[in-house]
Amino acid sequence: MEKVLEVKDLTVQIGEKNVLDAINLTAYKKRVLGIIGESGSGKSMLCHAIMQTLPPVAQVIQGEILYQHDNLLHASAAKLRTYRGRHLSMILQNPATAFDQIQTIEGHFRETLKAHFKLTKKEMRQIALEALHEVQLPNPEQLLHYYPFQLSGGMLQRVMIALSLAVQASLYIADEPTTALDTINQKQILTLFNRIRLETEATIILVTHDLGVIAELADDVAVMYQGQLIEHTNVYDLFDAPQHDYTKKLLQARMLF
Numbered sequence: 494m495e496k497v498l499e500v501k502d503l504t505v506q507i508g509e510k511n512v513l514d515a516i517n518l519t520a521y522k523k524r525v526l527g528i529i530g531e532s533g534s535g536k537s538m539l540c541h542a543i544m545q546t547l548p549p550v551a552q553v554i555q556g557e558i559l560y561q562h563d564n565l566l567h568a569s570a571a572k573l574r575t576y577r578g579r580h581l582s583m584i585l586q587n588p589a590t591a592f593d594q595i596q597t598i599e600g601h602f603r604e605t606l607k608a609h610f611k612l613t614k615k616e617m618r619q620i621a622l623e624a625l626h627e628v629q630l631p632n633p634e635q636l637l638h639y640y641p642f643q644l645s646g647g648m649l650q651r652v653m654i655a656l657s658l659a660v661q662a663s664l665y666i667a668d669e670p671t672t673a674l675d676t677i678n679q680k681q682i683l684t685l686f687n688r689i690r691l692e693t694e695a696t697i698i699l700v701t702h703d704l705g706v707i708a709e710l711a712d713d714v715a716v717m718y719q720g721q722l723i724e725h726t727n728v729y730d731l732f733d734a735p736q737h738d739y740t741k742k743l744l745q746a747r748m749l750f
């Protein structure tokens with residue numbers, strides 16, 4: 494298995510508190526790494542640390558974040574911009590905040606593609622249409638002329654994924670991507686992630702509260718508890734032979750439903 498991302502001994506503090514405490518984590522090519530853990534355990538902090546979008550109050554105390562063997566913590570601002578726009582894709586819970594409300598969907602595709610490739614308008618349009626088709630949004634031609642506020646949360650979520658597909662992102666970080674969506678949209682997004690896993694070379698890091706989602710999609714799982722990563726294993730071992738008491742409780746709680 495090819496390592497795409499390696500987090501080594503990462504500690505992040507807010508005030509006196511270690512919100513991430515000596516985290517070691519590996520994500521592999523073409524695999525889905527699920528991250529679970531109770532509210533406040535540090536899942537979002539970990540995603541933001543990887544994307545280098547931590548809030549200003551958070552301080553990295555020690556560690557490394559290696560993306561394709563390059564330490565993101567020491568990358569230049571220009572390199573980080575390239576990584577974020579082209580390689581790393583963060584799929585947010587509330588996609589509306591990620592869009593410029595006075596820019597059409599086509600405008601968003603152009604801006605993203607122009608930043609990383611030399612393409613004509615016609616080529617960019619073609620790539621956008623193909624990506625929107627990939628995420629199974631209806632009437633892509635028409636959609637290109639829409640503004641973000643004209644689309645539902647589920648549609649925007651898919652446009653976000655389409656933008657990442659258009660640049661062939663290699664690492665998707667999805668922080669509770671379906672929490673704000675209704676059941677039908679949830680299912681569609683998860684199906685889409687499954688297709689990305691099967692049909693592209695990408696790695697997906699998926700934060701979720703839902704063990705059902707983990708069972709369905711994840712190849713590997715990391716369990717977070719109070720800022721620590723207490724278990725990091727493949728999905729079969731997690732369900733068959735959980736090591737940590739917290740993980741056992743989590744699995745038992747699920748059996749009750």
Ligand SMILES: Nc1ncnc2c1ncn2[C@@H]1O[C@H](COP(=O)(O)OP(=O)(O)OP(=O)(O)O)[C@@H](O)[C@H]1O
Nearest residue numbers: 507512530531532533534535536537538539548550
């Ligand atoms: N901007 C902030 N300022 C101060 N503390 C913060 C901030 N953001 C997060 N924290 C704290 O950092 C810790 C980890 O939070 P984080 O959001 O990563 O948890 P989480 O596991 O993603 O929780 P949830 O499942 O509820 O999203 C928590 O104790 C939280 O209160």
